[in-house]
Amino acid sequence: MDTINIIDAKNHVDQEVKIGVWLTNKRSSGKIAFLQLRDGTAYFQGVVVKSVVGEELFKMAKELRQEESFYVTGTIHEDARSHFGYEIEISGIEKVGASEDYPITPKEHGVDFLMDHRHLWLRSKKQFAIMKIRNEMIRATYEFFNRNGFIKIDAPILTGSAPEGTTELFHTKYFDRDAYLSQSGQLYEEAGAMAYGKVFSFGPTFRAEKSKTRRHLIEFWMIEPEMAFMHQEQSLEIQERYVAFLVQGVLDNCQYELKLLNRDPKVLEKYTKLPYPRISYDEAIKMLQDSGKFGDLEWGVDFGSPEETYLAEHFQLPVFVMNYPKAIKPFYMKPHPTRDDVVICADLLAPEGYGEIIGGSERAVDPQYLTEQIKKAGLNEADYEWYLDLRRYGSVPHAGFGLGLERAITWITGEEHIRESIPFPRLLNRIYP
C-alpha cells in the first residue's frame, strides 16, 4: 500500500492508500461520517460508513476533533459530489496528535483574532492558496532570472548607513557601532552588475515607517535586478516580461489555488499580453488634471494612491509611468539628457487599484553629478565612497528596478489587503506571532 499526498489522489483511483492528515471539519449521522481532511497539498473528504467499518472505528471517527492529526487508510474514489473530484473511503484510522478546542472554527472571525492566531490561520484554505501562489511566484522569479543570464547576488541586511536616506530605518547596534536594517539592496546590486553583468537580489527589506494602509508591510521581500550595459528602455522590456512571466507561472501551476480564492484566470490572462502601456509623468499629470477629480493638482507632486488607482483603471493593464520630477526621486537616478527637471525612471502601476509594484530607473554614471546629489540629499559623502568607485573604474550605462513581492502577490491573488500575502506579517504595532 502506497503512502501518498491528497494532491496525487487522481493517480490512485480504486487503490488502497495511506495518507497523513489533519481534520479540518466533520459531519456525521448515525450511519455515515464525512471527515474533511487536509495534508498540506490539498483538501478533500474521507467517508466512513458504519456498516462497512464496524462500530468501534465508526465511533472513533465521530470523536475526532478539529485539527487532530492521524493516518487514514482507505480506497480512493472518483466522485462528482466532492468539490475536489476525489474522496477516500476510509477503512482505518491511526491517531497521531490530539487537538482540543481549536480556536479557528469554520465560522467567521475578525482580522485581529485571526492575526493573533496567524500560526494556525495558515492552515486554512485561503491562506494555503495564497502561500502556494507566493511559492510559485518565488519559483518563477528564480527561473526567469536564471533563464535570462542573471546571477543572484545577495545584498547585506545590516548596513552602516542609509542607502536612500529618505525613509525611516530600523536602528540597531553592530557591536559598539550604529547599524541599520536594509531598506534596499540596490546600491550593492550596482556593484554586482559592474562585477557580473546581470544580477538580482531577493531578500527581506525593512521600513520603519508608521504606514498603516492595506498596501504596506514593515518587513517585506523585494526582488532587485540590476543590469550593466543597459538603458532604461531595455530595462522596461525586462520588467514587463518578468511580470508577465509571474502571471503566466501562476496560471500554469496554480489553477486549483486560484479556484480556492475565486480569482478569475481570464482577468489574469490579460496581464500576460505585452507590451504594457507607457505614459510619461507629464502625460499622467495632464490626464489627472483633465479628469477634474484631483483638485488643483500641479506638476511636480508625487502621486498618492487615488491618483495611481485612477491611472491604472484607465488602462485596465499594468502601466509604466515614466520620468518623474527629479525633486521627488532618489539621488542615484540618471538625469534626463535634455531636461533638467526630470530623471530617467519608471514606476509600474498594477491595475485593479493595487498601486505601485515596481520602481526602477537608469542610474546616474557621472561621479561629479552623483557627489553633488549626495550632498544635496544631506547624506554623508564618506559612506558613499565605495559607490562612487563604481563610477571611477569602468562605469557603464546601467539600469535596474525593484519589485515588491507581497504587492505583486496581493494583486495576482486579488486579495483586499497585503497582510495575508506573507506568512507572518510585520505591521505597525504587530510583531506577534
Next chain:
RNA sequence: UGCUCAGUAGUUCAGUGGUAGAAUAAUUGACUGUUAAUCAAGAGGUCGCAGGUUCGAACCCUGCCUGAGCAGCCA
C-alpha cells in the same frame, strides 16, 4: 502621525439609564451522501482598563489602552 469607527460569552454580533441577549463553536443525544449539514438539550459573562455623574451605568462624561478603515510615506 492625523481623521473616522470599534472593543459585550471561545468566536461573530445585538443591546443607548432599570434582573446580561442571539447565533455559532465546544459538550450530550438523534439522523445513511453531508458541503458553514440539520434537529433537540444543558452549559457558557471582570460588558477593554481607571475614574466620575446617578437611587441605579454595558449604556452618559473624562482619561488611558487595544484594534480596524482612510490619508501621508513607499515596493
